[in-house]
Amino acid sequence: MGYEMVIENGRVVTPDGEKNWDIGIKNGKIAALAAPGMLSGFERKIDASGKYVFPxxxxxxxxxxxxxxxxxxxxxxxxxxxxxxxxxxxxxxxxxxxxxxxxxxxxxxxxxxxxxxxxxxxxxxxxxxxxxxxxxxxxxxxxxxxxxxxxxxxxxxxxxxxxxxxxxxxxxxxxxxxxxxxxxxxxxxxxxxxxxxxxxxxxxxxxxxxxxxxxxxxxxxxxxxxxxxxxxxxxxxxxxxxxxxxxxxxxxxxxxxxxxxxxxxxxxxxxxxxxxxxxxxxxxxxxxxxxxxxxxxxxxxxxxxxxxxxxxxxxxxxxxxxxxxxxxxxxxxxxxxxxxxxxxxxxxxxxxxxxxxxxxxxxxxxxGIDKQKGSIEIGKDADLVILNPQKETIFDRSQMKTKIKSSVYQDFHFRGRIEQTFLRGVRVECKEPGGRYICR
Ligand SMILES: [Zn+2]
Structure with a gap:
């Protein structure tokens, strides 16, 4: 079975706790969750070693x-x-x-x-x-x-x-x-x-x-x-x-x-x-x-x-x-x-x-969209976030993506850094707006 992408070696966060899973993504959905190194036949892979993968x-x-x-x-x-x-x-x-x-x-x-x-x-x-x-x-x-x-x-x-x-x-x-x-x-x-x-x-x-x-x-x-x-x-x-x-x-x-x-x-x-x-x-x-x-x-x-x-x-x-x-x-x-x-x-x-x-x-x-979204489970949309716990985020104005660059969090120091966000398997930063209206 081929995957468009595999996110490997990450600590996958679920409501039941963290798992060492590789995530196989096909047609924008989570198609496989497997022990590290078990998935083959993919076009691209992302190494999430030492990082968390959140829904x-x-x-x-x-x-x-x-x-x-x-x-x-x-x-x-x-x-x-x-x-x-x-x-x-x-x-x-x-x-x-x-x-x-x-x-x-x-x-x-x-x-x-x-x-x-x-x-x-x-x-x-x-x-x-x-x-x-x-x-x-x-x-x-x-x-x-x-x-x-x-x-x-x-x-x-x-x-x-x-x-x-x-x-x-x-x-x-x-x-x-x-x-x-x-x-x-x-x-x-x-x-x-x-x-x-x-x-x-x-x-x-x-x-x-x-x-x-x-x-x-x-x-x-x-x-x-x-x-x-x-x-x-x-x-x-x-x-x-x-x-x-x-x-x-x-x-x-x-x-x-x-x-x-x-x-x-x-x-x-x-x-x-x-x-x-x-x-x-x-x-x-x-x-x-x-x-x-x-x-x-x-x-x-x-x-x-x-x-x-x-x-x-x-x-x-x-x-x-x-x-x-x-x-x-x-x-x-x-x-x-x-x-x-x-x-x-x-x-x-x-x-x-x-x-x-x-x-x-x-x-x-x-x-009413939990059949499609909300957790890292097979069959759900591959909506995923990679957070690096080794880094930190200083939320200065250069970080703010909102239209107005002012926030109560300005210059706040956070532990951790959000590195990549995927919407239905596609990294958000790499494409034109691809958001869809979701029916309940
Ligand atoms: Zn409100």
Missing amino acids: GGIDVHVHMDDLGAEALEDWRHGSFAAAAGGITTVADMPIDCVPSTVNAEAVRKKLDRIRGNAYTDYLLWGGLTTDNLSEVEGMLKEGAAGLKSFFADSGAEDFVRTSDVVLLEAMYKASEERFPIMIHAENEEMNRYYTEKYGKNNDWADLSRMHPEAGELEAVSKCLLLSELTGARVHIAHLSSWKSVRLVADARRRGVRVSCETCPHYLVFSENDYKEKKALLKCAPPVRDEENREKLWEELKHGNIDMVSSDHSPNYISENDSVCQAWAGISGIQNTLLVLYSEGFCRGRLSLGRIAGVFALNAAKLL
């Missing part, structure tokens, strides 16, 4: 902007940055583009824009606003993988936060038609009250108080309750608080169909960093205290957090912006695997097997 990452939460927001990010830059960071499939959010992706026509428009411009494979989320229930059918038909709902203001005028009634109705629909709903869990009333109260101090250290942890806990509880009542599959985005992770874990134990994510910035930074990082670290919900940050690693280790998504959302950073004026959003799509490896594995907080789960497989399951 290509799946990021369920990115804002690629583009369409009307090209100045901030576009698919060519954003997806190339993703691939440079070891991510091979992304699911794009329905905001930060014009129009927001809240009806069938907007889904079509976005897919048209992406075609030919993505270096990774991709899926889209449709937006659930407060008055577009009649559009849900159409968005799903056009290709939306599920719905995204905001409990707090989204910041986009054409994406008003979902009312409780619309949410309940959408959950019944989701339960019947078996699509997931992703929730941005904050409480708008609390955000407004505390932003008014503390905003006038213009002190970055107050950001966590302006978007209180209580609001996240309340929103998560509501989401879990409605999911339990309706049977809808829900996914809770960017959890900032370990206490909300516990709510999710308890609900899951009693059978609620829920998963959750956190983001690298909640694992790396705390509110102590606002003083130095300012707007580069502004996100919603905000990062919390040091104790909370460390506890999130624990929850990740114990399997209570299912996945780590970048919530990549670049923005202009102006020195003059006040705490309240500054746009919330962190550019981080290139850093997820490096954070998990360097800050997680190298510091003894996370096993490599667990990284394979939270970086790829669990996200594939949420998106």
Whole structure:
């Protein structure tokens, strides 16, 4: 049997741990996993001696902007940055583009824009606003993988936060038609009250108080309750608080169909960093205290957090912006695997097997694409990343592949270096954008 390519002598990372396997690739798929030296009949080989081979990452939460927001990010830059960071499939959010992706026509428009411009494979989320229930059918038909709902203001005028009634109705629909709903869990009333109260101090250290942890806990509880009542599959985005992770874990134990994510910035930074990082670290919900940050690693280790998504959302950073004026959003799509490896594995907080789960497989399951992607198994797409543990990465501006060269990770020292990323067996850097739309 002939292979297009064999990756040999690598330490292959699976959710069950590392294996000494050679990987045979044929027609863009993983065709063989064998003991070192056992595969023959190949056109090309790559020697991965002393290196790790991870599954290509799946990021369920990115804002690629583009369409009307090209100045901030576009698919060519954003997806190339993703691939440079070891991510091979992304699911794009329905905001930060014009129009927001809240009806069938907007889904079509976005897919048209992406075609030919993505270096990774991709899926889209449709937006659930407060008055577009009649559009849900159409968005799903056009290709939306599920719905995204905001409990707090989204910041986009054409994406008003979902009312409780619309949410309940959408959950019944989701339960019947078996699509997931992703929730941005904050409480708008609390955000407004505390932003008014503390905003006038213009002190970055107050950001966590302006978007209180209580609001996240309340929103998560509501989401879990409605999911339990309706049977809808829900996914809770960017959890900032370990206490909300516990709510999710308890609900899951009693059978609620829920998963959750956190983001690298909640694992790396705390509110102590606002003083130095300012707007580069502004996100919603905000990062919390040091104790909370460390506890999130624990929850990740114990399997209570299912996945780590970048919530990549670049923005202009102006020195003059006040705490309240500054746009919330962190550019981080290139850093997820490096954070998990360097800050997680190298510091003894996370096993490599667990990284394979939270970086790829669990996200594939949420998106319903785990037969095709998410792990290094025979028959799946050859989406693979080679990481060299002997080297390090200093993430300076020359490394940034995003359109805007600013990031909260600027000059961050990571252990390990991502050397090569393959999408369906082809090295991403060596070709024109070859990303495909993936059906769930
Ligand atoms: Zn987001």
